[in-house]
Amino acid sequence: xxxxxxxxxxxxxxxxxxxxxxxxxxxxxxxxxxxxxxxxxxxxxxxxxxxxxxxxxxxxxxxxxxxxxxxxxxxxxxxxxxxxxxxxxxxxxxxxxxxxxxxxxxxxxxxxxxxxxxxxxxxxxxxxxxxxxxxxxxxxxxxxxxxxxxxxxxxxxxxxxxxxxxxxxxxxxxxxxxxxxxxxxxxxxxxxxxxxxxxxxxxxxxxxxxxxxxxxxxxxxxxxxxxxxxxxxxxxxxxxxxxxxxxxxxxxxxxxxxxxxxxxxxxxxxxxxxxxxxxxxxxxxxxxxxxxxxxxxxxxxxxxxxxxxxxxxxxxxxxxxxxxxxxxxxxxxxxxxxxxxxxxxxxxxxxxxxxxxxxxxxxxxxxxxxxxxxxxxxxxxxxxxxxxxxxxxxxxxxxxxxxxxxxxxxxxxxxxxxxxxxxxxxxxxxxxxxxxxxxxxxxxxxxxxxxxxxxxxxxxxxxxxxxxxxxxxxxxxxxxxxxxxxxxxxxxxxxxxxxxxxxxxxxxxxxxxxxxxxxxxxxxxxxxxxxxxxxxxxxxxxxxxxxxxxxxxxxxxxxxxxxxxxxxxxxxxxxxxxxxxxxxxxxxxxxxxxxxxxxxxxxxxxxxxxxxxxxxxxxxxxxxxxxxxxxxxxxxxxxxxxxxxxxxxxxxxxxxxxxxxxxxxxxxxxxxxxxxxxxxxxxxxxxxxxxxxxxxxxxxxxxxxxxxxxxxxxxxxxxxxxxxxxxxxxxxxxxxxxxxxxxxxxxxxxxxxxxxxxxxxxxxxxxxxxxxxxxxxxxxxxxxxxxxxxxxxxxxxxxxxxxxxxxxxxxxxxxxxxxxxxxxxxxxxxxxxxxxxxxxxxxxxxxxxxxxxxxxxxxxxxxxxxxxxxxxxxxxxxxxxxxxxxxxxxxxxxxxxxxxxxxxxxxxxxxxxxx
Numbered sequence: 001x002x003x004x005x006x007x008x009x010x011x012x013x014x015x016x017x018x019x020x021x022x023x024x025x026x027x028x029x030x031x032x033x034x035x036x037x038x039x040x041x042x043x044x045x046x047x048x049x050x051x052x053x054x055x056x057x058x059x060x061x062x063x064x065x066x067x068x069x070x071x072x073x074x075x076x077x078x079x080x081x082x083x084x085x086x087x088x089x090x091x092x093x094x095x096x097x098x099x100x101x102x103x104x105x106x107x108x109x110x111x112x113x114x115x116x117x118x119x120x121x122x123x124x125x126x127x128x129x130x131x132x133x134x135x136x137x138x139x140x141x142x143x144x145x146x147x148x149x150x151x152x153x154x155x156x157x158x159x160x161x162x163x164x165x166x167x168x169x170x171x172x173x174x175x176x177x178x179x180x181x182x183x184x185x186x187x188x189x190x191x192x193x194x195x196x197x198x199x200x201x202x203x204x205x206x207x208x209x210x211x212x213x214x215x216x217x218x219x220x221x222x223x224x225x226x227x228x229x230x231x232x233x234x235x236x237x238x239x240x241x242x243x244x245x246x247x248x249x250x251x252x253x254x255x256x257x258x259x260x261x262x263x264x265x266x267x268x269x270x271x272x273x274x275x276x277x278x279x280x281x282x283x284x285x286x287x288x289x290x291x292x293x294x295x296x297x298x299x300x301x302x303x304x305x306x307x308x309x310x311x312x313x314x315x316x317x318x319x320x321x322x323x324x325x326x327x328x329x330x331x332x333x334x335x336x337x338x339x340x341x342x343x344x345x346x347x348x349x350x351x352x353x354x355x356x357x358x359x360x361x362x363x364x365x366x367x368x369x370x371x372x373x374x375x376x377x378x379x380x381x382x383x384x385x386x387x388x389x390x391x392x393x394x395x396x397x398x399x400x401x402x403x404x405x406x407x408x409x410x411x412x413x414x415x416x417x418x419x420x421x422x423x424x425x426x427x428x429x430x431x432x433x434x435x436x437x438x439x440x441x442x443x444x445x446x447x448x449x450x451x452x453x454x455x456x457x458x459x460x461x462x463x464x465x466x467x468x469x470x471x472x473x474x475x476x477x478x479x480x481x482x483x484x485x486x487x488x489x490x491x492x493x494x495x496x497x498x499x500x501x502x503x504x505x506x507x508x509x510x511x512x513x514x515x516x517x518x519x520x521x522x523x524x525x526x527x528x529x530x531x532x533x534x535x536x537x538x539x540x541x542x543x544x545x546x547x548x549x550x551x552x553x554x555x556x557x558x559x560x561x562x563x564x565x566x567x568x569x570x571x572x573x574x575x576x577x578x579x580x581x582x583x584x585x586x587x588x589x590x591x592x593x594x595x596x597x598x599x600x601x602x603x604x605x606x607x608x609x610x611x612x613x614x615x616x617x618x619x620x621x622x623x624x625x626x627x628x629x630x631x632x633x634x635x636x637x638x639x640x641x642x643x644x645x646x647x648x649x650x651x652x653x654x655x656x657x658x659x660x661x662x663x664x665x666x667x668x669x670x671x672x673x674x675x676x677x678x679x680x681x682x683x684x685x686x687x688x689x690x691x692x693x694x695x696x697x698x699x700x701x702x703x704x705x706x707x708x709x710x711x712x713x714x715x716x717x718x719x720x721x722x723x724x725x726x727x728x729x730x731x732x733x734x735x736x737x738x739x740x741x742x743x744x745x746x747x748x749x750x751x752x753x754x755x756x757x758x759x760x761x762x763x764x765x766x767x768x769x770x771x772x773x774x775x776x777x778x779x780x781x782x783x784x785x786x787x788x789x790x791x792x793x794x795x796x797x798x799x800x801x802x803x804x805x806x807x808x809x810x811x812x813x814x815x816x817x818x819x820x821x822x823x824x825x826x827x828x829x830x831x832x833x834x835x836x837x838x839x840x841x842x843x844x845x846x847x848x849x850x851x852x853x854x855x856x857x858x859x860x861x862x863x864x865x866x867x868x869x870x871x872x873x874x875x876x877x878x879x880x881x882x883x884x885x886x887x888x889x890x891x892x893x894x895x896x897x898x899x900x901x902x903x904x905x906x907x908x909x910x911x912x913x914x915x
Contacts, residue, residue, distance in 0.1 A: 068124055071135045072096075072111075074103060075310070079135075086125035087403055090118045093136060099342075101331040103138075105158060105313040107151045112137045123403065140310045142282045148263045152245075152280070155312050156362070159241055159327075161334045164231070168354040173421055175349040177341045181231045226353050239326045239333075242316070244269040244361065248277060250295050257297050265290065265297075271322040284310040287319070348424075387422070387453050388516035390415050391501045392590060395493075419454075419501050423514035426451045427505035430512055432820070450517070459504075459511030465537070468710070470629025477631050478597040479504055479513050485596025488636060492557050497550040498590045508823070509815030520587030532583025533575075533595070539711050541565060543573040547583040547591060551576035558599065559639055561694055561702035563721065566713040578705040579712050597631065600639060601703045604733040606632040606773065609708060614730055617738040621777065625891060634732060638769025641740065642732045643701055650691045650699045657683045692728045694721070703728060740768045741778055748794045749787055755794070758801045775801055776890030802892055806885040807834060810878070818870050826870040833878045 067083045072093060074080065080100075084092060093111055097103040110117050113127055113136050124130060143151070160166070166174040216224055248265035252258075261282040268276045277290040279297060286308045289296035301307055309315040317324040334342070394412045399405040429435050430449050435456075437447035446463075449456040459479045461467065466474035486499050501516035521529055532547040534540060548562070555562060555576050562576040578598035585591055605618055606627040614623055661679060685696045693700050704725040706712045714722060744765065747753045755761035762772065770778075779798045782791045811830055818826040883894045 068130065068134070069132045070124075070130075071133065073135055073137045075106075075109075075138060075140055078102075084124060086123065088124055089120065089407075090122050090124065090127075091120040094120065097138065099335065101328070101335050104331060104335075105155060105311050106138075106140075107154050108141050108143055108147045108310075110139050110141050112139050121407065140284075143263060143280065143284070144282070145263050148280045151312065152266070156245060158313075158331065158334075159245075162239075162330065162337075165357065165360070168351065168357070170348065170350045173348050173417075175347075176231055176351055178231050179338045179341050227355070229353060230351075230355065239330045240271065241323045241326045241330065242268060242320075243271060243273070248290070249292075250277075250290055250297075253297070260297075262297060268316070270316075270320040271326075272320060274320070276319060278312070278315065280312075284308050285312045285315045287315070384453050385418075385422075387419050387501060388518065389588075391419065391516055392498055392588075395498070416501070419516070420503050422452055423454055423503035424505055426454055426456060427503075427512035427514055428507055430456045431507050431510050450522070453517060455515045455517050457513050459513055466629070466631075469631055470627075474629035474631050476511055477629050479511060481597035481599070481631060481633060482595065484636070485599030488558060488599055489554060489593065489596065492554045494550055494553045496591060497554065498592045499596075500592065500594055506812075508820075509812045509818075518584055518586040518592050521584065529584045530582050531585055533577070533581045534579045535582065537580060537709070537711050539568060541567045541573060541575070541579055541712075543575060544583060547593070548574055548576055550591065551593075555702065559643065559702045560599075561704045561721075561725070563704050563706065564715050564718050565706060566715055572715045572717075575706065579709055598633065598705055600633045600636055601705065601729055601732060602708055603632040603634050603736075603771065604708075604729055605737065607708070612726070612730075615734040615738075617734045618730075621737055622891075623733070623737065627773070628888060632771070632773070634736070635766060635769045635771055637766060638732065638736055638740065639703075641769045642735050645735060645739065646691050646701055646731075647699055650687060650693070653690060654684065654687045657687060689724075692724050692731065694724070701728065736770060736774070737777075740770055741774065741781065744768045744770060745778065745782060745785065745791070745794075749785075749790050755797060758797060758804060761794070761797045761801065772801075772805070773890065776886070776892030779892055799892075799894075802886050802890050803882065803894070806882050806889060809885055809889065810881050814870060814873070822868075822870070829870065829873065830878075833873055833875045836875065 067085050070082050070084065072080050072082060074097075082093065082096060090111055097106065111120075112118065113134065114129055117139075118127065118136075164176065166172045167176045214228060215221055216228065244267070246267050248267045250265045252264065253262035263280045263282065265288070266278040266280060266285075268278055270276065277288050278285055279288045279299075287300040289298050289300050299307065307315065307318065309318070313327065317327070394408065394415050397404070397408040397411060399408045426435070426449075429451065435449050435451045437449050439447055445458050445460040447458070459472075459476050461471045461475040464471075466472075466478065470477075483502055483504055486502055489497065489499055500518070503514040505512045505514060518529075531542060532544045533542070551560075552562060554560070560576060562574060564572045564574055565579065567573050578596075580595055580598050581593060582595045583591060583593055604612070604614060605623040606625055607630055608624040608626060613619070618624070658680075661683060681697075688696050688699065691699070691701070694702050704721070707722060707725045707729060744753070748755075753764050755764050765772065765775070775798045779795055779802070782788055782795045782798070785791060788795070811827075814830055815823070815826070879894075886892050886894050
C-alpha cells in the first residue's frame with residue numbers, strides 16, 4: 001500500500017547540513033539517498049550514537065529515562081508538545097512535522113537546540129543539555145535550486161495526495177489500497193486533547209447497519225460491475241486547489257537576477273482564474289510583475305513584507321481564498337486516512353482493470369518527463385548513483401545494539417527501495433527501446449544494456465548456456481531461482497561475502513534482469529574475473545580458499561555439504577556450493593558471489609536420470625516426469641521440513657536401538673564400562689548412517705548440490721559420500737509426495753487450512769514446501785479422495801490457479817509479437833478470448849485516431865502482417881493452447897473446460913479478478 005510522495009519516508013539519507021531537512025528526505029521526490037547536492041560518489045552511513053552529542057562531545061544524559069517531554073517551536077511562534085523516548089532520533093521530530101496538517105508543506109528547515117543545529121540521526125539521549133521541557137526550534141533555511149524544485153514537487157504531491165490516478169496507472173511507486181475502504185469510519189477527527197476519536201458501526205443502531213451482500217455477486221445477477229473491484233470510499237469529492245502550477249517561460253533567471261537570489265520562476269492560475277507569476281528565491285517565494293509578454297522580476301508589492309513566504313503554500317493561502325479552504329480540507333482528509341496508506345513502500349501492485357478517467361494537465365510532472373535521464377545519460381554522469389557501493393555499504397553498517405540495527409534496516413530498506421524503482425524504470429525503457437545496447441549488433445534477445453549504473457539483460461538463453469537444460473524455459477526459471485538464492489544468502493548474512501542487487505522485471509512479455517555492477521567487471525573478460533566456480537557448467541572449475549572459508553559459514557544454515565570435485569586437469573578441488581556459482585573479486589576488494597540458481601537440491605520427481613530409480617511412493621504417482629527444463633529445485637521450506645522429519649526419525653531410531661541394547665543387557669549379556677561406551681558409540685554411528693547424516697557422531701544432514709550435475713566429476717574419496725547423497729536426494733523427492741502433499745490435503749479437509757483465493761493457497765503450499773508445479777497432481781489426488789466432497793473448494797482454487805498461470809504463460813509469448821501501438825488492442829482481444837462466451841470474437845484492428853481524416857472512408861490503414869498475428873487468435877484456439885500448456889506444465893488436462901467453457905466464463909472471470 002503506497003500513498004503519494006507526501007507520506008513519511010523511512011530511512012532517509014543524511015543531509016549536507018546537519019539537521020537540515022529537505023523534501024528529498026521526507027517527500028522523496030527524486031528518490032535520492034546520496035548527497036543532497038545530487039552527487040552520489042558514496043553513501044555515508046550516519047554516525048550519531050547514544051551517549052555522544054552531534055558535535056562529538058561525550059554527555060552524561062540518563063538514557064534510562066522513559067520519555068522526554070519536549071516543546072517544538074514552529075516558525076510563527078506556534079509551539080507543540082511531544083513525548084519521545086531518549087533512544088529516538090531527531091528525525092522523528094521532522095517526521096511528526098511532516099504528518100501534521102499545518103506543517104506538512106514545510107521542507108527546507110533545520111531543528112536546533114540552544115542555537116546548535118542537530119544531526120537528524122542523533123539520538124535524543126546524545127544531545128547535550130537536553131531535559132524535560134527543553135525547546136527545539138524549527139528554523140527555516142535558505143533555498144537552493146535543488147531544494148526549491150523539491151519543495152515545488154512536494155507541494156504538487158500534497159495537492160494530488162488523494163488522487164488515485166498514479167495508482168491506477170502504476171507510476172511513481174503508487175498502488176491501490178483497500179485499507180481506507182475497510183477502515184472508513186474507524187479513524188475520526190482529532191479531539192481537543194489530541195487523541196483520535198474512533199467511530200465504529202457498533203455505535204449505530206442495528207436497523208441502520210447494512211450487512212447484506214451486493215446484488216451483483218448473488219446467483220442470477222445479470223450485471224457484474226467492475227467498479228466493486230476498485231477502492232471505494234464514502235467521500236469521493238475531488239478538492240481542486242489550483243487550476244495550474246507550472247514553470248515560467250522566463251526561466252532560467254538572467255545573471256543579474258541570480259545575484260539577487262532568484263532561483264526560478266513559476267506561473268500559477270488560481271481557482272478564481274487569477275494568473276500570477278511567482279519568483280522562487282533563496283529567501284522564499286513572492287509575486288513578481290512579469291507577464292506572458294513582459295519580463296519584470298520586481299516584487300508585485302515591495303511594501304508588503306507578508307508577500308515573501310518561505311513556503312509556497314503560505315503564499316498561495318494569502319492570494320487565493322479557495323486554495324486556502326480546499327488545501328486545508330484536503331490535508332485534513334489525508335491525515336484522517338489510515339497511516340499505513342501514507343507509508344511509501346517499494347512493494348508496488350498493478351491493477352489489470354482501471355476506470356476510464358480524463359487525463360489532467362500537470363506541468364510540473366511534464367517538466368520531469370522532459371528532463372528524464374533516459375537517453376541523456378552522457379549529460380548527467382556526475383549525478384548517477386553508484387548502486388553497488390550504496391547497497392554494499394549499507395550491509396556493512398554496524399548492528400551491535402538495537403538502535404544500530406534499526407538504523408541499518410531502515411537504510412537498507414531505503415536504498416533497496418530506490419534501487420528497485422530505478423531498475424523498474426530502466427527495464428521498461430530497455431523493452432521500449434529507449435536505451436542503446438552495449439552490443440547493438442546482436443539479435444535483440446541477446447542485447448545487454450548499462451543504464452544508471454545498472455546492468456540489464458533479457459531472461460533468454462542468449463549464449464546457449466542452458467541449451468541442454470531447456471533453453472529459454474531454463475533461462476527464465478534460472479533468473480527466479482537466482483533471486484531465491486540471493487535471498488537465502490542475504491538472510492544468512494555472512495560477513496565478507498557480498499551479493500549483487502538484483503531485480504526481475506516482467507514487462508510486455510519480456511523478462512528483464514537488472515543487477516548492480518561489480519567494480520571492474522566490464523573492463524575484463526569473465527574468465528579473467530572468476531576465481532571460484534565454473535563458467536562452463538563444470539568443465540573448467542576453480543576454487544579459492546577465502547571463498548571456501550566464507551561459504552563454509554553459510555553451509556550449515558543452508559544445508560550445503562562441502563565436497564571435492566575434479567577440475568579439467570584431474571586435480572581435486574574443494575567446493576561448498578553448486579559448480580555454477582561464481583566468485584569474483586571486484587576492484588573494490590570485495591568478494592562477490594553470483595549465479596546462485598542452484599542453491600537448493602534438485603527435485604528428482606521432475607528430473608529423469610538414466611539408471612536411477614525413485615522410491616516406490618514416487619513411482620506409484622507416475623514420477624519422475626519430464627519437465628520443460630531441468631532446473632527444477634525443491635523449496636527451502638521443504639528442506640527445513642525434511643530435516644525436521646529426519647531429526648524425528650533419528651531420535652526414534654536411536655531410542656529404539658538403545659532400548660533393544662538395554663533389553664539384551666538385562667537378559668544377562670556380560671558388559672563392561674568400556675564396552676558400554678563403545679557400543680553406545682556404535683549405535684549412534686549406525687543411526688547417523690541410517691538417516692543419512694554426514695557426521696558419524698551427531699545428526700547433521702546436508703546436500704551435495706553437484707551430485708547430479710552432468711559435467712561434474714568426483715574423486716574416488718567422494719564415491720561413498722555420493723551414495724549417501726543420492727539416497728538423500730531420492731528421500732526428499734519421496735518426502736514431498738508421501739508426507740507433505742497428503743498432510744496438505746488432510747489439513748485442508750480438516751479446515752486447519754482455509755485458503756480463500758489463489759494467493760492464499762499458494763502461500764499455504766509454499767509453507768509445506770510444495771512447489772506450484774505439483775498442483776496438477778494434488779488436484780488429481782483430491783478427485784480420487786474418498787472425502788472429495790469436503791475439498792471441492794480447494795479443487796476449484798487449484799484448477800483456477802492452473803488456468804490463470806497457464807494463461808500467463810500464453811500471454812507472455814503473445815505480447816512479444818505485438819507492436820507497441822497495438823498493445824492495448826491486443827490485450828483487450830486476448831481477454832475477450834479468455835473471458836468471453838463468444839467463439840468468433842473479432843479483433844478491433846483500426847484505431848481511429850491513427851487514420852487520416854480525409855482518407856478514412858477510402859482506404860484502411862496499412863499495418864504489417866507480422867504485427868497482426870495477434871488478431872488471428874480465437875477463443876477455441878486459445879483454450880486449446882491453455883489445455884495443452886496445462887498438460888505440459890502441470891500434468892493436468894482441462895478437456896472438459898474446453899468443451900463446456902462457455903458455461904463457466906463467470907467462474908474464470910472471478911478467478912482472474914482474485915489474482
